Amino acid sequence: MNQAYYNGNFYQAVSVTAPGESPDVAPAKWRKIQLPKNWRFALSQLTYANLLKLDGQNDKAMEERQIALQTERVGLDDLVRKQANDERWLERPSVRTGQQAW
């Protein structure tokens, strides 16, 4: 195990910890997981939508999900404009190679 939820945040151990060496006690052994700031709205809204779905409120979840993914809110518009005429991005489907637990 190399990840822990502690005081509202997620931490990754960057060194082996001994029992009791929490992120507060041994901060050098942990790194707080940070997320892209420009995703704040989208991640909050998507998290909310996922919670609604878990609660069985599927219709409401769908609405909130659409709001979350409005492109101007997540920076996609800028990205699309930047990359629209760029041949590099016009590529074939990708190959999935697995996931990694943080």
Next chain:
Amino acid sequence: MQTVDASVILDDAYQLIGWDQTQLETRQEQQARMAMSMALQEMWERWWWEELMICQRVQFWNSYRADTIYNGYFTSGSTNTFVYWPQTDGYYQAVQMANFGIAPTDASGNLATANWFQWRACPYPNASAFPTNQNTLFGQVDYPSWNATQSYGLGDIANWFAPFFDDPTQFQQANFVSIIAANLGNQPVWVDIIVGDPAIQWFQIANWQPNVTTAAVNPVYGDIRSVSSTDPRASTPALRFHFDANGNVYGLNVGKPWVWSRRVTPVLTGDAYDPTVNYTATAASDLVFDS
């Protein structure tokens, strides 16, 4: 990249759903963490976010080392059979046992023939063989059938369907194989170049270096955007190679192509800190964001 704490995201979500953070049940906290992890995965894979991608050159096998013993294909499951040889930007398979200190080629790029023929060059997979030839064994389909009227020299390769021998005193099973002219026991004979395991395809992603199994020291692959001859981010157009769902790459013309991929999608496991547990270290390269 500017970042934000995960707690901020969770606080926002709690506000939106109307949960009092001071009154949360353990189950609600767990649900929220799971919901956020799912949200992160969706955003991560929604687009090719350039800041979250890795672009690097890879090779399919480790480079030749003069201090390593290489064993040829004669031994089933033998290791250290394939190498990358920077001098020619190519790959070679050992064809003798206990090869030690004999590099694949000389300074002119000619195959090493110290005493016996030591290596064979591995041709890149033939682009024209795709997609029907799923069982290609490192290019064997590229070779013509053996022809009794043709002269062959050391290192020539042909296809052959018949009993054959790789030792003057031993016959082996009939099979459709690729054969290579070699010297064994100082007699020129033909030997097979098949390792014996059809699953071995030297151009598979599983063999790439850096690879998934060395994630502790190298970035690991997420979804792959492209495999190309040159840096795909450069202004000069790069030659793209086709690759399939198994990570096989076709039509290569370089030994070390560029792979442009996402970082592996992170998963927030979200288990609460347990003061009785020894936590293991995360490799520095696996840390997606610097705080």
